[in-house]
Amino acid sequence: xxxxxxxxxxxxxxxxxxxxxxxxxSKNYPRTYARVLTNFAKTKWLQNPNYPAKEExxxxxxxxxxxxxxxxxxxxxxxxxxxxISVNVDSSIYYGNELxxxxxYLKSPDDELxxxxxxIPLSNHDLALxxxxxxxxxxxSLLTARNNAKxxxxxxxxxxxxxxxxxxxxxxxxx
Numbered sequence: 044x045x046x047x048x049x050x051x052x053x054x055x056x057x058x059x060x061x062x063x064x065x066x067x068x069s070k071n072y073p074r075t076y077a078r079v080l081t082n083f084a085k086t087k088w089l090q091n092p093n094y095p096a097k098e099e100x101x102x103x104x105x106x107x108x109x110x111x112x113x114x115x116x117x118x119x120x121x122x123x124x125x126x127x128i129s130v131n132v133d134s135s136i137y138y139g140n141e142l143x144x145x146x147x148y149l150k151s152p153d154d155e156l157x158x159x160x161x162x163i164p165l166s167n168h169d170l171a172l173x174x175x176x177x178x179x180x181x182x183x184s185l186l187t188a189r190n191n192a193k194x195x196x197x198x199x200x201x202x203x204x205x206x207x208x209x210x211x212x213x214x215x216x217x218x
Contacts, residue, residue, distance in 0.1 A: 047082060055090035062086060077106040077115055085122055096126055117145045117154055124161045136165050152181050
């Protein structure tokens with residue numbers, strides 16, 4: 044987690060130090076090893092776009108397939124779609140479609156949005172239009188759901204504060 048935070052802050056050297064220290068320790072735990080390996084490779088690739096991360100990404104993908112780790116596959120397909128976008132568009136489309144399929148299977152709308160965002164610029168007009176329509180629907184649905192959750196939380200918070208204020212008034216009156 045700490046290394047991932049450093050990666051997101053673009054402090055790649057600090058992230059790589061952490062990943063390097065744990066990659067060897069995680070070899071006996073396939074799912075953990077695949078996660079650390081793919082994050083290590085992604086960080087090296089983000090630091091240096093010429094870094095050949097393909098082998099590490101594919102190794103992690105194979106481990107996740109063997110482990111039947113659907114959420115891990117989701118991450119691997121996303122990394123591979125990003126990696127191939129400037130190297131081999133057909134491979135990027137393939138892994139983008141795999142990401143879309145697994146995200147749909149996992150019922151993960153955020154990951155489905157990610158997959159659609161990767162596929163829209165790479166697809167022909169008709170397919171891009173279909174993807175965009177789905178993207179727009181999902182995006183609107185998520186926004187509505189999140190706003191409803193915020194409103195519900197605000198109502199609960201308001202009711203709690205009102206209850207506390209009413210309770211204080213009653214305590215004063217009783218005193």
